[in-house]
Amino acid sequence: MAKFEAGMEAMADMYVFETTSLLEQLDQILMKTENESSFGEEEINEIFRTMHTIKGSSAMMGLENMSKLAHAIEDMFYIIREDHPVISSMESLYDLVFNASDLMKAEIELLQEDEYTPTDFTEQMNKIEDFVAVLKGGEAAPAANAAAPAQTAAAAPAAQPAAAPANSDPSQTMVRVFFEEDCKMENLRALLVINRISESCSKLEYSPADIESNSETAETIVKNGFDVTFIPKSGTSIDAVVDTIKTTPNVKNCNIISQTAAIGAAAAPADDDSTTVRVHFEDDCKMENLRALLVVNNVRDVCDNVSFEPADIETNSESAKYIVENGFTIRFKSDKPKMVLQVIESAPSVKSYEVIENTAAPQPAEAAAPAKPAETAAAPAAAASPAAAPAAKPAAKQEAKPAAAAKPASGGAKQSLISVNLNKLDTLLDLVGEIVITEAMVTSNPDLKGLRLDNFQKSARQLRKLNSELQDTVMSIRMVPLSGAFSKMTRIVRDMKVKLGKDVDLVFEGEETEVDKSIIDQLNDPLMHMVRNSMDHGIEDNVEDRIKAGKSPKGKLTLSAYNSSGEVIIVVADDGQGINPEKVLAKAEKNGILTKPASEYSEKEILNMIMLPGFSTNDQVTEYSGRGVGMDVVRKNIEKIGGTVSVESKFGQGTNFIIKIPLSLSIVDGMEVSVGDSIFTIPINSIRESFKVKPNQLVKDTNGKEMVMIRGECFPLIRLYDIYDLTPGMPDLYDGIVILVEADGKCACLFADELIGEQQVVVKPFSSLLNNYNVKQHGMSGCSILGDGSITIILDVSNIISDF
Amino acid sequence: MEENVTVSGSTSKNYSADGNEVLFFTIDDTIYGIEIKYVNEIIGIEQITIVPKIPDHIKGVINIRGKVVPVISLRKRFGIDEIPYDDRTCIIVLEFEDGNQVGIIVDRVREVVVVNPNDISRTPDAKNVNANHYIKSIVNLESGIRLLLDCDKLIKDD
Numbered sequence: 001m002a003k004f005e006a007g008m009e010a011m012a013d014m015y016v017f018e019t020t021s022l023l024e025q026l027d028q029i030l031m032k033t034e035n036e037s038s039f040g041e042e043e044i045n046e047i048f049r050t051m052h053t054i055k056g057s058s059a060m061m062g063l064e065n066m067s068k069l070a071h072a073i074e075d076m077f078y079i080i081r082e083d084h085p086v087i088s089s090m091e092s093l094y095d096l097v098f099n100a101s102d103l104m105k106a107e108i109e110l111l112q113e114d115e116y117t118p119t120d121f122t123e124q125m126n127k128i129e130d131f132v133a134v135l136k137g138g139e140a141a142p143a144a145n146a147a148a149p150a151q152t153a154a155a156a157p158a159a160q161p162a163a164a165p166a167n168s169d170p171s172q173t174m175v176r177v178f179f180e181e182d183c184k185m186e187n188l189r190a191l192l193v194i195n196r197i198s199e200s201c202s203k204l205e206y207s208p209a210d211i212e213s214n215s216e217t218a219e220t221i222v223k224n225g226f227d228v229t230f231i232p233k234s235g236t237s238i239d240a241v242v243d244t245i246k247t248t249p250n251v252k253n254c255n256i257i258s259q260t261a262a263i264g265a266a267a268a269p270a271d272d273d274s275t276t277v278r279v280h281f282e283d284d285c286k287m288e289n290l291r292a293l294l295v296v297n298n299v300r301d302v303c304d305n306v307s308f309e310p311a312d313i314e315t316n317s318e319s320a321k322y323i324v325e326n327g328f329t330i331r332f333k334s335d336k337p338k339m340v341l342q343v344i345e346s347a348p349s350v351k352s353y354e355v356i357e358n359t360a361a362p363q364p365a366e367a368a369a370p371a372k373p374a375e376t377a378a379a380p381a382a383a384a385s386p387a388a389a390p391a392a393k394p395a396a397k398q399e400a401k402p403a404a405a406a407k408p409a410s411g412g413a414k415q416s417l418i419s420v421n422l423n424k425l426d427t428l429l430d431l432v433g434e435i436v437i438t439e440a441m442v443t444s445n446p447d448l449k450g451l452r453l454d455n456f457q458k459s460a461r462q463l464r465k466l467n468s469e470l471q472d473t474v475m476s477i478r479m480v481p482l483s484g485a486f487s488k489m490t491r492i493v494r495d496m497k498v499k500l501g502k503d504v505d506l507v508f509e510g511e512e513t514e515v516d517k518s519i520i521d522q523l524n525d526p527l528m529h530m531v532r533n534s535m536d537h538g539i540e541d542n543v544e545d546r547i548k549a550g551k552s553p554k555g556k557l558t559l560s561a562y563n564s565s566g567e568v569i570i571v572v573a574d575d576g577q578g579i580n581p582e583k584v585l586a587k588a589e590k591n592g593i594l595t596k597p598a599s600e601y602s603e604k605e606i607l608n609m610i611m612l613p614g615f616s617t618n619d620q621v622t623e624y625s626g627r628g629v630g631m632d633v634v635r636k637n638i639e640k641i642g643g644t645v646s647v648e649s650k651f652g653q654g655t656n657f658i659i660k661i662p663l664s665l666s667i668v669d670g671m672e673v674s675v676g677d678s679i680f681t682i683p684i685n686s687i688r689e690s691f692k693v694k695p696n697q698l699v700k701d702t703n704g705k706e707m708v709m710i711r712g713e714c715f716p717l718i719r720l721y722d723i724y725d726l727t728p729g730m731p732d733l734y735d736g737i738v739i740l741v742e743a744d745g746k747c748a749c750l751f752a753d754e755l756i757g758e759q760q761v762v763v764k765p766f767s768s769l770l771n772n773y774n775v776k777q778h779g780m781s782g783c784s785i786l787g788d789g790s791i792t793i794i795l796d797v798s799n800i801i802s803d804f
Numbered sequence: 805m806e807e808n809v810t811v812s813g814s815t816s817k818n819y820s821a822d823g824n825e826v827l828f829f830t831i832d833d834t835i836y837g838i839e840i841k842y843v844n845e846i847i848g849i850e851q852i853t854i855v856p857k858i859p860d861h862i863k864g865v866i867n868i869r870g871k872v873v874p875v876i877s878l879r880k881r882f883g884i885d886e887i888p889y890d891d892r893t894c895i896i897v898l899e900f901e902d903g904n905q906v907g908i909i910v911d912r913v914r915e916v917v918v919v920n921p922n923d924i925s926r927t928p929d930a931k932n933v934n935a936n937h938y939i940k941s942i943v944n945l946e947s948g949i950r951l952l953l954d955c956d957k958l959i960k961d962d
Contacts, residue, residue, distance in 0.1 A: 434870070678854055724856030767904055769874045769959050770858060770865075778857040783865060783872050791853040791867050 015061050016108055017419060019054055023101050023108075024484075026050045030101075031490050034094055039080070047097075048077045049297045054104070057290050066107055069121045072128040073100055075249045076135070082196075085135045091498070096131055098495070100124055172203070173238050173256060176225040177245055180252045186221040187211040193228065193248045197241050203231040239307035239331075246311070253312055278327040279344060279353040288323040289313035292330075295344055299332055306332045422517060425478055432467075432474050433667060433762030437785065439467050440759055471667060471760075479514035482561050482570070485523050486511045489531045489559060496535045502555060504539055509560035515568050519661055522641045523570075526634040530572040530657045531557065533631065538576035538655050549652060551575060570659040579649040581606045588612075607647040611635040642781060644744070644798065670761045670784075672792060673739065673752035676726045679792040680752070681761055681784060682739060686797040688747070690739040690755060698733065708738060708749045715740065719751040723779075723804045729753040743798035750800070759786070763794060779803055824919045826943065828950060829896065829910040832884045836910075837917075837943060837952045844899040846913055849889045866907060868897060875907040881938070881958065887911070898955055906959050919943050924952070 026047060033043050051074040058066035076096075079085060107119055177193060179186050190211045198204055207227045208217040232241050238256075245254045279295055281288050292313045299306050309329040310319040330344070344353050443460040486508050493506045515523070539555040540546050546553055558573040581603050588594055588609050594601075611631040634657075638645045643661035670681035671690075691710075699707040699714060706717040717738070721728035730736040730753045739750045761784035766775055779800035783793050825840040852864040852875055861880035865872050875895060879886045892912040899905050923944045940954035 678856075726854070726856065764872050766855075767865075767872070767874050767906070768902075769904065769906055770855060770862070772960075773858045773862075775855065775857060780855070780857075783853075783855075785867050785870060785872065789867055790851065791865055791872060793853070793855060 011061065012111070013421065015057055016111060018057065019066075019108055020105070022050050022054055023105055024487075026101055027098070027491055028487065030094060030097055031494060034090075034494065041081075044077055044081045045300075048074060048081060049300075051077065053290070053294060053297065056293060060290060063107075063111075063118065065118045065121050066104060069100055069104065069125060069128075071249075072125050072132075073097060076128055076132050078249055079132060079135050083135075092131065096128055098491075100128070172229060172231050173241075174227060174229040175242060175245065175254050175256050176227050177254045178225045178252045179221065180250045185215075186218040186226070187215060189248070189250050190217075190221055190226045193226070193245050193251065196248055197228070197230065197244050200241055200244065201230040201232055203229075205229045237307065239311070242311065243307060276329060276331045277344060277353050278329050280327045281323065288321075288328070289319045292319075292323055292328040295328070296330060299330060299344060306330065425474075425517070429474055429478065430762075432471050436467060436471065436667065436760050437762065439463060440786075441788070444757075475516070475667075478517045480517050480520050481512050481514050482520070482523075482568075483508070483511035485520055485527060486559050486561075488524060489527060492528055492531055493535060493557060496532065500535065500541075502535065502539050502541070503543070503553065504535065504555040504557050507556060507558045509558060510562045511559070513561040513563060513568055515661065519641050522637060523659075523661070526637045526645075526659065527559075527570075527572070529631065529634045531559075534572060534574040534576065534655065534657075538574035538578075540577050545577070567660050567662055570661070572657040572659075573654060575654040578651040578653050578655050579607055579610065579647070580651050584609055604646075607649055610647060611645060639776060642796075646744075667760055667762050668794065669758065670792075670794065671739070671758050672756040672786075673720075673737070673750075674729065674754055674756055675720045675724070675752050676729050678724075678726055679756065679786070679790065680720065681759075681792045681794045682741060682750070682797065683794070684758065686741050686743050688740040688742050690737055692736075693733055693738050693749075695734065706733075710740065710749075715747050715749045717749045717751060718800060718804050721751075723800070741797045741801075743801055746798075746801050748797075748801045750795075750797075761786070761792065761794065777803060824921055824924075825916055826919050826950075826952065827896070827916050828914040829894070829912060830914060831878050831882065831911050835914065835948075835950050836878075837919075837950050838896065838898070838955060839952070840916060842898045842900070842955045844897045844905060847895050847897065847907075848891070849893045849895060849909070863909065866895070868905070868907075871905060873897065873905045873907050875909060876959065877909045878958075879909070879911075898959075900955070900959075908958065917945070919945070 029043050029046050033039050051070045055067050055070035055074055058070060103121060103124055110116055179189050194206060208220050211217045230241060232238055242254055245251060281291055296306060296308050310322050313319045490506055497504055534557055543553045556575045561570045584606050585598055589598055593612055635645050638659055641661055643659055646658050649655040669684040671684055671687055672679055672681050693708055697709045699709055707714045708717050736751055736753050737755055741748055741750055763782045764784055765782050779796050781794050781796035783791050786792055826837040827840050827843050828835050828837045850866045852866055854864045861876055863875045863877050865874050894910055894913050895907040896910055897905055897907045924941050926941055927939050938953050938957050939951050941952045943950040943952055
């Protein structure tokens with residue numbers, strides 16, 4: 001795995017996790033705004049920030065393609081945010097961003113594979129650039145206007161920057177800006193910088209001065225950087241201006257190379273009501289600089305005028321080290337400082353923060369810090385090392401801080417959520433499973449047989465209670481709400497709505513229902529297939545058909561979930577045309593999958609045929625479905641996680657796909673029964689009762705099929721040794737035991753030699769070698785290891801009933 | 805019949821770069837080989853739990869330190885009559901690239917031999933060789949010709 005630079009691999013997981021959630025967030029914002037068909041300031045900012053973070057962290061991981069794509073989108077939204085262009089085609093904007101988001105998601109998936117080669121995003125980038133060009137075209141005029149004043153402002157004092165450091169103007173600051181490598185047209189980018197800060201500066205000079213007219217200045221800028229000398233307007237801090245420069249697209253870094261001593265003081269008065277906070281991150285959380293950036297982004301949400309220290313967190317990964325050692329200082333201005341503090345506190349990985357009492361105290365101290373004048377002095381010396389300046393600045397600040405930091409961390413509470421690697425949880429669950437087995441091994445140890453051990457029994461009961469609590473807790477850790485899986489469908493529905501031209505409402509019900517994480521992961525594909533299926537086949541193609549049938553012209557697709565006796569039931573329901581059983585039957589006959597005369601099939605059986613391999617009633621193969629693999633895949637995937645799928649449909653009224661999945665896969669309460677030398681486990685929740693059969697209960701039908709009569713009801717008798725070709729210990733029905741089992745509303749009696757006892761077992765799936773032989777179909781859902789090391793096979797009652 | 809070939813240390817699993825170590829074992833007087841990269845461990849015969857409704861050659865599953873591993877009888881696989889297990893009967897536990905483990909029951913395990921790649925040749929296209937189907941290649945050792953089994957086919961192909 002040489003995907004990342006050394007040392008970065010450890011962070012890959014974190015990166016994947018963060019980026020994935022960011023992209024999901026992005027999708028949600030897009031979806032929301034698309035529904036409202038307008039972009040609010042808030043949303044644009046959010047998208048901008050999301051892309052910004054992805055850009056930053058991707059660059060950090062050395063994923064240049066990701067970073068560039070994110071950058072392109074960021075640029076686009078920057079234009080949208082700053083210039084409010086008239087967006088002629090909202091759809092293409094959405095498509096563009098959705099596509100980009102998909103590409104990035106795919107890339108993240110690729111990343112997790114062993115072989116990884118970066119995908120080329122050039123095509124998408126070009127599309128975005130084209131779109132940006134269109135956007136810009138719409139606002140070309142204002143841009144030119146804006147540029148004009150800047151130019152006039154610059155014209156008079158041009159060529160002054162060289163002398164600037166010597167300038168006696170007390171509040172003048174000179175910064176040197178570098179642009180990202182290969183970003184091209186540096187001169188125009190520089191112009192953009194000037195335009196952005198021109199509003200907040202009372203005096204503004206820059207060198208080279210002829211950036212607008214002379215394209216050769218681009219080279220100079222690449223070589224020497226772009227020098228800007230400015231005096232901020234009253235009410236604006238220098239930091240704010242520097243900040244504006246930094247957030248300009250393509251700016252790589254911006255170093256203050258000269259700042260007069262009075263600066264600190266000049267910035268201070270404006271910040272009367274500002275608050276300075278020092279944030280510490282959790283130990284070993286890595287990438288502190290990017291986390292700091294996240295904090296800054298969050299704070300920017302709630303207040304303006306945010307500045308921070310070190311200032312180059314975004315571009316300089318070294319700053320992470322600085323943050324670890326000295327903390328991250330952020331200054332903001334807000335009339336609700338408490339709220340901002342909360343925001344800081346709730347940011348991920350923030351360990352603690354302290355409020356360094358605002359205004360007066362720190363700033364004069366800062367201004368007086370010895371490093372500052374030295375800096376000014378050093379600057380005229382051609383600012384030999386621009387890098388030295390920012391380095392010196394934090395140092396100065398840091399000296400000033402401890403004195404002011406006397407105030408203890410007020411409410412530096414920790415956040416209450418952590419993200420844990422799933423592997424660790426799996427291991428934990430395995431361990432708990434082993435403990436459950438071991439407990440059984442100890443408490444039912446054969447050595448203890450026949451002994452009277454009151455105290456031992458008491459402790460054993462206590463142990464059992466604690467173990468089951470432990471197990472419940474571990475299970476609950478792994479439970480995640482279905483809402484995540486559901487909301488992914490919004491995206492699919494949205495895409496298909498556009499492509500198929502169908503108007504459909506997607507409704508969620510009970511999305512807070514929780515399922516085991518490992519199940520959720522397996523659920524995405526089947527859900528997607530079903531939703532596609534409903535959208536494509538279910539909902540009528542023509543609105544007229546719907547109106548004729550007396551339905552609302554707008555289709556409705558409902559995803560609902562609820563708990564029912566140890567199972568989670570998920571229903572994908574549409575109010576479309578439903579399934580025509582006759583058509584299904586005809587098709588099945590044509591495909592030769594019927595096993596009995598067509599007239600003998602019940603409607604339910606017919607409907608479930610659509611889930612057989614290679615079956616599709618749709619005559620045409622569309623992009624989304626019709627190849628006849630969809631529903632088959634759904635059934636296979638759901639069965640893989642131990643669930644079942646069934647179809648209900650009323651022709652003309654709609655179709656329901658019902659998925660039943662177990663709450664959790666790994667531990668079941670089971671009843672062990674023996675059949676000859678074999679031990680089988682029947683899940684307790686499918687057992688209704690067990691009893692010995694009396695001769696008068698046995699009934700035989702004309703085919704010799706045995707049935708057992710219980711309280712006036714007849715149930716088929718299934719002899720386990722018979723169906724599994726085993727040698728029974730007790731072939732005589734009246735010697736052995738009969739267990740009445742129920743699944744999917746159907747009952748049957750299973751005949752076994754004897755009951756061994758109830759035990760919790762940890763389900764281990766069959767190896768793929770055995771799965772090839774369809775053991776599941778034959779009613780075996782997995783196996784488990786018992787306390788004495790022997791293996792038991794777990795029976796799947798519903799498959800036994802339907803198969804035999 | 806003692807082989808006059810290099811025998812590597814039996815305990816240290818020495819993965820040579822070209823992976824040409826081969827574990828030899830006998831089934832019904834024929835010596836077969838398996839590339840050592842597949843071999844995880846060799847254990848004595850254990851209690852095998854029968855799994856119903858699977859082909860005859862899969863004898864069932866065994867418990868290897870908490871893992872449930874299916875076991876194949878190579879005799880059955882090759883269509884040879886099974887003999888009662890004795891103290892030389894072994895289960896060779898193979899591990900595949902996807903992490904799947906499968907045990908194969910063999911009559912007795914012989915030794916690990918480093919095989920020169922030049923001595924390995926492809927299977928002839930003969931149709932009357934009983935187990936040709938599962939043979940990957942033929943090894944020409946001084947002591948005689950040996951058959952190298954194709955592990956993937958052993959478990960996958962029917």
